[in-house]
Amino acid sequence: MPVELATTSEQREDVFSVRRRVFVNEQDISETLEWDEHDNPAAPTAHFIAYSGSQPVGTARLRVLNESVPDDADNSVASDSGSDIDAKISTDTDTDTDTDTDADTDTCSGNTKQSNCNLETAVTETTTIGKVERVAVLADHRNQGWGARLMQTVETHARQCGLSILRLHGQTRVESFYNACGYSTVSDVFEEAGIPHVSMEKRL
Structure with a gap:
């Protein structure tokens, strides 16, 4: 399967290797932020x-925000007002959103022991907003659909865990990629780690 939930120590080492190459080496982001x-x-x-x-060749991270979806929420969703530095989403700019991804389907659907996923423990009836972070694809594998496959797998996993809204801070240079994945821009441009970003959201 080309995109997997990283559950082993070897897979986690691969996650951090990709992030180091993209964010620390390529984009010169401080390791203290990464x-x-x-x-x-x-x-x-x-x-x-x-x-x-x-x-x-690529990676992404998903965590739960300690916020609830407003009772009167409609198809528009509120901006993330958190001030934490989540620093960067750098992916290929390929807007290919094909659906033939081989996503990991044994994730958080009531079987965290088998999937070895800790995310579900943080999802409750009042905390159903997730944040997508550290999305990265190695330079020589960009524009090959890896970004789209990563996002599709993240969203499938988020739904199975009970999340209903995903937020992210996307670098402005790949804002159109996330628009094509169904994310709406909900903020003005701001800087994280010295790189222009926008807040974006999607209702699952």
């Missing part, structure tokens, strides 16, 4: 890894 408490193995965070053959 690694945080959500990367702790015990954290209620889901990490995803994309493989081309045996080579790790």
Whole structure:
């Protein structure tokens, strides 16, 4: 399967290897911003890894925000007002949103022991908003649909865990990619780690 939930130590090492190459080496983002408490193995965070053959080529991270969906929420969703630095979403700009992804289907659907996913423990009836972070595809694998496959897998997993809204901070250079994936821009441009970003959201 080209995109998998990272559940083993080897897969997690691949996740961090891709992030280091894209964010630290390529984009010159400080390691003190790149690694945080959500990367702790015990954290209620889901990490995803994309493989081309045996080579790790892309990654993404999903966590739960401690916020609830307003009772009167309609198809528009509120902006993320959190001030945490989630630093960056850097993916290919390919807007291919084909649906023939081989997503991991044994995820959080009531079977966290088998899936080894801690995310579901953080989802409650009043906290159903997730945040997509650290989306990255290696430079020589961009514009090949990996970004779309990663996002499709993240969204499938989020639905299975009971999340209803996803938020992200996307770099402005790939804003159109996330628009094509169904995300709406809900903020003005702001900087994170010295890079222009916008807040974006999608109702699942």
